[in-house]
Structures are given as structure tokens and as C-alpha cells.
Amino acid sequence: MDPYEIEFIGENRIVSIIPNFSHDKIFLICGEFGPFRAGLPMNVPLWLGVMLKQKQKCRIVPPDWMDIEVLENIKEEEKRSRFFTKMPNEHYMVEAKLILGAAAEDIPRASEIKTIIKDIWDIRMSKLRTSMDALMKSGGNYGRLDHLTMMEINSVKPLLPEAMDELHRIKMMARKTMPASLNNSTFSQTGGSQNI
Amino acid sequence: MDHDGIELSDEEEEITAQTVLKTLQNAWQNERLAPEILPHQNDMVECMLGQIQHMERNINKLPKTDLRASIHKMELNRIKFIICNYLKTRLDKIEKYCISILNDEKQRLESGTNYLTHSEYKYAQEYLLNMESHLKTTALNQVPGNMQTFDLNKLVIYPNLQSHVFLKANETVTGIVLEDLTGDQDEEIDLEEGSQHILQYKPIADLVKNGKVQLV
Structure with a gap:
């Protein structure tokens, strides 16, 4: 397998983020996440965390x-x-x-x-x-x-x-x-x- | 509530969608790493494609700038990647091992344990016919008549079941026999739950198919 495919698999891991916006729960196929409350930590898959970060909609909480x-x-x-x-x-x-x-x-x-x-x-x-x-x-x-x-x-x-x-x-x-x-x-x- | 459409209709279905995704992902990973073609997971693929369609219809109802739309789209694209790559990997194997897969599949069809879906089987048959007629028109028909005999059996390519693979045990399996070629001391090993190993594919092929181990 290519390294990018391993990365793809790894992106399903759950990370903690602190969103800077509020939103109701979101229902994805891989599970439900939220609700998003500005300033409160919550769990999302890594791919979503990185995506929100790129849109400057959250901070990522460093894993333990x-x-x-x-x-x-x-x-x-x-x-x-x-x-x-x-x-x-x-x-x-x-x-x-x-x-x-x-x-x-x-x-x-x-x-x-x-x-x-x-x-x-x-x-x-x-x-x-x-x-x-x-x-x-x-x-x-x-x-x-x-x-x-x-x-x-x-x-x-x-x-x-x-x-x-x-x-x-x-x-x-x-x-x-x-x-x-x-x-x-x-x-x-x-x-x-x-x-x- | 306007996000009701995106929501899966009830709790039970939601758990299923998640499980279906997990199953597909494992199937994709196994298919990528196993030397031979594995039993198809058509039910899972069909189910997920239905789910994707349903989701896409709902996303189209959302305004383009909605954050949810882009999140859902991203997830759907990830799932589509898995499905496409999974199906393509199977087609690659079908093309490569066409004759041997068709021979095995004919026997499996009799016992009702087919590995290929109906359309994959049709694809394999057509691929073989096309290859045969291509070889005949481009080469065989141009050579003297006494050299035109065509023996398909000489073209068979078998997957190398002796190749080595990495695996992780999903549950404890005992008594895997590893053949010892130099001596006659066959070795027996146990796979503990969660442990990882590198070994020949052949002795563990059935464990991959029944989900007791996962190729990594």
C-alpha cells in the first residue's frame, strides 16, 4: 500500500478539537459528532479536525x-x-x-x-x-x-x-x-x- | 429542523451504516494485501452506495455555503474512494489471474460459494474471450496452419499463495501449521488476539476470509 493510503486509514482516528463556532450535532456515516459549542472541547475524526483547522474553525487539542x-x-x-x-x-x-x-x-x-x-x-x-x-x-x-x-x-x-x-x-x-x-x-x- | 433529512431515520440504521463502513474498509484493506481474490462483499457495497445516494440528495438541498455540506461531501468522497479502490483492485486481480479465477469460480458456483459477483463473473468471461480473439487475430492467424493450435491452459497465471503477508489477529487462533521445507519439522504457532505476524498467506487464507485475522 502507498503511504498516503496508510495516512488515509489513520485519518479515521478520533482527536479532540475546540471549535470556535456553535452548531448542532452532525450525523455522519462514520458516526455522530457534536454538538459543537464554541470554546468547548469535543471529539471528531482526524480528517474532520484537520479540515476545520484549515478553515480556521477550530483549534486542535494536542493528544495526551x-x-x-x-x-x-x-x-x-x-x-x-x-x-x-x-x-x-x-x-x-x-x-x-x-x-x-x-x-x-x-x-x-x-x-x-x-x-x-x-x-x-x-x-x-x-x-x-x-x-x-x-x-x-x-x-x-x-x-x-x-x-x-x-x-x-x-x-x-x-x-x-x-x-x-x-x-x-x-x-x-x-x-x-x-x-x-x-x-x-x-x-x-x-x-x-x-x-x- | 432542517437537518432532519441528513439524519439517518433511526438509531438502529445508524449503527448499521457505521458497521457497514467498517466492514468495507477492512474488506478493502484485505483485498489490497491478499495475493488472491477474496469473496465479494457486494451486499455491503450496494448498501453503502444506497446510503451515499441518499446523503447526496440531502446535501443538494443544503445551501452551498453551509459548513455541513462540505463536511458531508468530504466524508462521501472518502467512502467513494474506498469503494472505487476496492472494486478496481478486484478487477485488476480478475484481469491478471483471469483463467485461474474462472476455473475456480466454475467449481465454486456449483457449490454456491462464489467469490465473484454476477457482473464480475461476466466481466471475467468477456475479458477472456476478448483476449483470446485478440491473440488469434493479431498473431495466430498469421502463422502457418499447423502452428495455430491454441492452448489456454498454457496461459494460466496463478496467484502466489506462498507469498508472505503481514497480519493482525482479531481473535485468538491456535495451531497454524507452518510447513518446514528444509527439514520435516513442521512448526505450529498460535496467533493471540491483537498480535501481529508475518507469514505465508496459504495457511491463513481461510482466516482472512472468515475475518479472524486482518491483513496489515
């Missing part, structure tokens, strides 16, 4: 996790842990990009936050590259990837699945040709190699 201290902790935890830690949000990168892009002035210390999120992303991506390397070297046909977000998973496509497909193809070919070449040798050899 979009905070220097929280993010510093996540970063430290991510550095310490051998595994991927659980992110505060399944689409943290999309949310950060859209909110910081459209509403940077609503987020305190926006540029520092941007840097920390980028750091966290980099740490996780380098971890991901290391584990992909390990997976392939172990002749991987299976891997577990808890806590990776959709955007992160998407960033290793098509490389990882295709490398695994290729490895599988090579194994299939090896298996097809092996019996022929082993025909004149003894069976104990195949038995031996299995036990290793």
Missing part, C-alpha cells in the same frame, strides 16, 4: 501523548528495550505529521516534539532493520511483530515479504533437486542434516 515528557520516556524505553515497545497510538506518525503540519501553533513546543518523534521513529526503524536481518539469516519463514504500527510495517514492504518469498522459492528448488543429487548417496546423510 504529544507531550515532551511523555515522549522522552517513550524514547528512553525504546532505547532500553530489545523489543519494540507499545506506542501510545497505532498511527502516531500519521497523527503527528498531520497535526504538526496543519496545527503546529496549537501544540506547545511543536518543533521539539517533532524532533523527538523523529528520533523515536529512527530508533524503531534501525531496530526493525536489525531484526529483519536476523530473521532472514535464520532462514526465516515466520516472524512476530507486535507493537509495530501500520506505517512502520508498510515501510518494509515490499522488501521483507519479497525477500522471504525469494528464500522460500530457493528452498523449494533445493528440495526439488536434492533427492536427485542424493540418490546415489546414503540416506543417513539427509537424516543427519535434519538433526542439526
